[in-house]
Amino acid sequence: MFEKSTWIRLPRNVVVGHGVRSAVVDVVDDLHLQGRPLFVTSPTPREVAADPIAADFEAAGIEPKIVTVEKATFDAVERVIEVAEAEGAAYLVGIGGGKAIDIAKMASYHLEMGFLSVPTAASHDGIVSNRGSVPDGDSRHSVAAEPPLAVVADTATLADAPWELTTAGCADIISNYTAVMDWRLAKRLKDVEYSEYAAALSEMTAEILVDNAELIRPGLEESAWVVTKALMSSGVAMSIAGSSRPASGAEHLFSHQLDRLAPGAALHGHQVGVGSVMTAYLHGGDRGIWRDIRNALSSIDAPTTAAELGIDDETVVEALTTCHEIRDRYTILGDGMNERAARDVAKKTGVID
Numbered sequence: 001m002f003e004k005s006t007w008i009r010l011p012r013n014v015v016v017g018h019g020v021r022s023a024v025v026d027v028v029d030d031l032h033l034q035g036r037p038l039f040v041t042s043p044t045p046r047e048v049a050a051d052p053i054a055a056d057f058e059a060a061g062i063e064p065k066i067v068t069v070e071k072a073t074f075d076a077v078e079r080v081i082e083v084a085e086a087e088g089a090a091y092l093v094g095i096g097g098g099k100a101i102d103i104a105k106m107a108s109y110h111l112e113m114g115f116l117s118v119p120t121a122a123s124h125d126g127i128v129s130n131r132g133s134v135p136d137g138d139s140r141h142s143v144a145a146e147p148p149l150a151v152v153a154d155t156a157t158l159a160d161a162p163w164e165l166t167t168a169g170c171a172d173i174i175s176n177y178t179a180v181m182d183w184r185l186a187k188r189l190k191d192v193e194y195s196e197y198a199a200a201l202s203e204m205t206a207e208i209l210v211d212n213a214e215l216i217r218p219g220l221e222e223s224a225w226v227v228t229k230a231l232m233s234s235g236v237a238m239s240i241a242g243s244s245r246p247a248s249g250a251e252h253l254f255s256h257q258l259d260r261l262a263p264g265a266a267l268h269g270h271q272v273g274v275g276s277v278m279t280a281y282l283h284g285g286d287r288g289i290w291r292d293i294r295n296a297l298s299s300i301d302a303p304t305t306a307a308e309l310g311i312d313d314e315t316v317v318e319a320l321t322t323c324h325e326i327r328d329r330y331t332i333l334g335d336g337m338n339e340r341a342a343r344d345v346a347k348k349t350g351v352i353d
């Protein structure tokens with residue numbers, strides 16, 4: 001008897017384009033959301049977007065409460081839950097980069113409340129995904145979270161954000177190549193749950209982005225459009241899979257370990273991009289696609305070396321040898337690299353000197 005079932009939760013409204021920030025209040029109306037919203041944001045996105053959006057709500061007779069968060073931690077999620085309960089919030093709006101959006105979607109999941117995603121940077125593919133990513137001691141959890149009821153991505157805001165945030169988003173997408181290689185490997189070796197549709201969507205998203213790399217240039221609003229569509233498509237792949245597997249493999253483990261060893265040194269997307277160059281080498285050796293990945297990253301101004309990340313060579317080697325312990329996710333790293341092998345791959349790919 002056939003007993004499989006799946007439940008894929010995707011946004012109902014996706015609004016992307018120039019100036020759509022002022023449409024958030026209309027989107028809320030279209031979704032028939034009632035009551036007081038809680039905006040979850042961080043300091044710069046508050047100035048850039050949350051305060052102006054709050055003014056639109058006030059003009060429409062709705063008084064939002066705003067909470068500002070700094071880090072994507074379980075404590076921050078707890079604080080947002082407490083504020084939402086104390087203020088009688090009816091739904092949450094995450095406004096900012098990956099961290100603010102992750103906190104909002106995780107708090108919404110716990111509160112069983114609707115959530116809207118309003119990215120202010122095209123820096124990560126968590127904009128529509130149903131996962132949250134949180135460091136916790138020596139581990140990094142990928143936790144279930146509320147997918148957004150709607151996404152409102154204003155390309156004017158995204159194009160105005162610092163250019164490196166956009167290149168980080170591109171690198172987060174380019175890393176899908178190796179994430180999918182790891183997922184297929186884990187399917188073959190460990191029979192993990194696998195979706196060919198999610199894997200294909202994730203790979204195709206990376207391909208389309210690389211094919212359109214010439215459109216991704218600083219100061220071009222069209223770049224924000226191209227990158228945001230890719231970020232959403234990658235997030236949909238995660239929602240189809242019900243896991244971050246299509247977009248997170250060993251290159252993400254490497255980045256999560258760098259976050260522990262060198263906190264704040266580089267952006268998430270830039271770290272996973274450099275990780276992807278090295279794990280592509282581990283998958284395919286010298287004839288594999290590692291040079292294609294490195295060239296794709298260079299073509300959109302993303303870092304390809306430890307020095308460009310602002311991280312020293314020894315930290316890269318340490319991250320490579322220890323990052324398999326971050327979580328129980330089988331990848332090309334298997335049960336870990338030894339130091340000589342880690343140094344070798346980092347040197348051969350030009351990541352370290």
Ligand SMILES: NC(=O)C1=CN([C@@H]2O[C@H](COP(=O)(O)OP(=O)(O)OC[C@H]3O[C@@H](n4cnc5c(N)ncnc54)[C@H](O)[C@@H]3O)[C@@H](O)[C@H]2O)C=CC1
Nearest residue numbers: 044097098099120121123124125126129131132133161268
């Ligand atoms: N849940 C998921 O599926 C995913 C989650 N992530 C998570 O997202 C985080 C990475 O996201 P990021 O956006 O790189 O980090 P982030 O949220 O820390 O943002 C980076 C910086 O950009 C600033 N910023 C945002 N918009 C701006 C604007 N318009 N102008 C000026 N500055 C602006 C922020 O204030 C922050 O200082 C990581 O924690 C990562 O694990 C990443 C991918 C997928």
Ligand SMILES: O=C(CO)COP(=O)(O)O
Nearest residue numbers: 125133142244247248252
């Ligand atoms: O960053 C992600 C996908 O780009 C997902 O993060 P995790 O590695 O925490 O699942």
Ligand SMILES: [Zn+2]
Nearest residue numbers: 125172268272
């Ligand atoms: Zn990522």
